[in-house]
Amino acid sequence: MAYNYPPEKLSVYLSDDGGSILTYYGMWEASLFAKHWLPFCKRYNIEPRSPAAYFSQSDGHQELCTPKEWSLIKDMFDEMTERIDTAVMSGKVPEEIKARQKGFHEWNQEITSKNHQPIVQILIDGKDQNAVDNEGNVLPTLVYMAREKRPQHHHNFKAGAMNALIRVSSVISNSPIIMNVDCDMYSNNNDAVRDALCFFLDEEMGHKIGFVQYPQNYNNLSKNDIYGNSLQVINEVSSAKL
Numbered sequence: 001m002a003y004n005y006p007p008e009k010l011s012v013y014l015s016d017d018g019g020s021i022l023t024y025y026g027m028w029e030a031s032l033f034a035k036h037w038l039p040f041c042k043r044y045n046i047e048p049r050s051p052a053a054y055f056s057q058s059d060g061h062q063e064l065c066t067p068k069e070w071s072l073i074k075d076m077f078d079e080m081t082e083r084i085d086t087a088v089m090s091g092k093v094p095e096e097i098k099a100r101q102k103g104f105h106e107w108n109q110e111i112t113s114k115n116h117q118p119i120v121q122i123l124i125d126g127k128d129q130n131a132v133d134n135e136g137n138v139l140p141t142l143v144y145m146a147r148e149k150r151p152q153h154h155h156n157f158k159a160g161a162m163n164a165l166i167r168v169s170s171v172i173s174n175s176p177i178i179m180n181v182d183c184d185m186y187s188n189n190n191d192a193v194r195d196a197l198c199f200f201l202d203e204e205m206g207h208k209i210g211f212v213q214y215p216q217n218y219n220n221l222s223k224n225d226i227y228g229n230s231l232q233v234i235n236e237v238s239s240a241k242l
């Protein structure tokens with residue numbers, strides 16, 4: 001949501017194939033935190049833009065802003081993390097969340113995460129005039145989705161999820177370009193969307209390009225990197241600085 005990109009042109013969809021109210025709750029918390037985090041990122045050009053990544057590697061306000069302002073946002077993030085962790089540990093989300101989210105209400109012995117109607121919830125509607133951050137700036141649209149699952153129909157893994165996302169997003173935002181981030185991937189560079197668009201909008205080659213793939217970078221490489229996962233040739237030679 002904090003990409004360096006016009007927020008009115010950005011819509012974020014989270015596809016929850018696990019169909020978990022805990023995931024929904026975490027996202028709801030994030031939608032509130034975004035109202036403070038996004039203006040903070042933009043004002044001080046914070047990088048990386050994921051608050052978890054930023055706070056884990058930053059050891060102070062680094063003269064970006066007043067210590068008071070820095071602590072305020074850090075405390076807000078820590079308190080949110082704690083509320084989410086508590087919910088995960090106990091398996092219980094606050095009552096108001098349950099009341100808001102009718103989809104999960106109906107779940108019983110027959111209606112489960114493997115057999116249920118679709119749940120689509122627009123957490124932030126970019127078209128709503130009141131959907132602004134705490135400085136009054138427009139926010140990107142934010143949507144939670146647990147696609148329909150039926151035992152008699154195969155869900156087709158990632159492709160099935162992408163298919164359902166294309167259909168749902170065509171009704172809500174209908175944007176011409178889709179970016180996919182797997183559930184075990186991060187995209188923390190605030191220019192990633194803008195940079196990818198340079199390929200699609202290239203005056204000479206743009207019309208021939210349908211797909212742009214970023215190289216993957218891995219955490220926790222082994223010391224000798226026997227499988228070459230650091231992808232040195234890609235990262236340091238052919239796509240250096242990408």
Ligand SMILES: O=c1ccn([C@@H]2O[C@H](COP(=O)(O)OP(=O)(O)O[C@H]3O[C@H](CO)[C@@H](O)[C@H](O)[C@H]3O)[C@@H](O)[C@H]2O)c(=O)[nH]1
Pocket residue numbers: 015017155156157158161181182183184
């Ligand atoms: O039922 C599913 C299964 C997967 N996914 C999504 O698809 C991604 C990739 O699926 P996974 O089974 O984790 O495959 P990986 O081996 O982790 O991923 C590599 O291999 C996949 C199969 O070739 C590619 O689709 C991926 O982009 C590539 O990173 C996941 O992170 C999820 O975001 C779903 O939404 N629903």
Ligand SMILES: [Mn+2]
Pocket residue numbers: 182184
């Ligand atoms: Mn994966």
